[in-house]
Amino acid sequence: MAKKAIVKSSRSTPLNELNVNMSNALIRAAQGLTLAEKRVVSVCVAKLDSVRKSSEGYVFKLTAEEFSETFDVDTNTAYEQMVFASDNLMKRIARKIEKSKSGSITEYKWNWMDAVIYHHGEGWIELEFSRRMTPHLSLLRQQFTSYKLKQASCLRSIYSWRLFELLMQFKTTGVLHIDIDEFCHAMEAPDSAIKNFAQLRKRIIEPAVAELKAKDGMDIEWTPKKQGGRKITALEFVFQKQPRPAPPATDALKPKKVGKPGGKTIYGVTIADIEKLALPGESYETAAARIAKNRELGLSG
Secondary structure, three states: OOOEEEEEEEEOOOHHOEEEEEHHHHOOOOOOHHHHHHHHHHHHHHHOOOOOOOOOEEEEEEHHHHHHHHHHHOHHHHHHHHHHHHHHHOEEEEEEEEOOOOOOEEEEEOOOOOEEEEEEOOEEEEEEEOOHHHHHHHOOOOOOOEEHHHHHHOOOOOOHHHHHHHHHHOOOOEEEEHHHHHHHHHOOHOOOOOOOOHHHHHHHHHHHHHHHHHOOEEEEEEEEEOOOOEEEEEEEEEEEEEEOOOOOOOOOOOOOOOOOOOEEOOOOOHHHHHHHHOOOOOOOOHHHHHHHHHHHHHOOO
């Protein structure tokens, strides 16, 4: 068996600028993760965006420093949070339920991790996804959802993160219509919220929508849907990313000179190339990250 590659941080692209890619089946599954565990998983998945894909699987190196920077947590406790979350990840499973037209139910379960290695005193750990989980994260060609890690790293609620992922599955249309049972399954709503829609609204939907509006700049309107009597059978979310103000017409096609960095390169891209290839309104760092990523992919500019 071929030795699995160790996936570290991308040298040319900030971790938060990388994409988190997951199969739609995993997006809709009950993932079984707390916020801390979701963070560890998502950092590892984002690292896949910067490496050449392989069917052999990967071992992910995660440092306390990059965890602290990505999620804005105290550097002194970042390693402890990573260890605690990784311990639990060894016991976590994702669950997917399919109902046939005849009424039969098929349930799928996958373990998240096969192994975790702790480097105590050095501030980093290694993680390896399970064989069954890897196809939901790597070599994805169709039926998958993608978003930038920075779009979710600021969130402080697992419900907000999971709602965000469900919405991103339909980012091209801006409309998510989901059966209420499927929504509760994906969000892993407690029994009290499943049985009482007022509790589902108060404890999960409204706080998640409010956080996504406040922290991710999303405009979200949602409506409960009824079929027949009074029972709510589905939810509909209409959403869009709120547009940022356009730069003034007098802005040049280059980044502003104000705050120009003193070094010769950023993420391996020269200042001269940044100023030549930057898009309107881009900062030096944003332009450098985009150019570096395009060069990795063999694209120009």
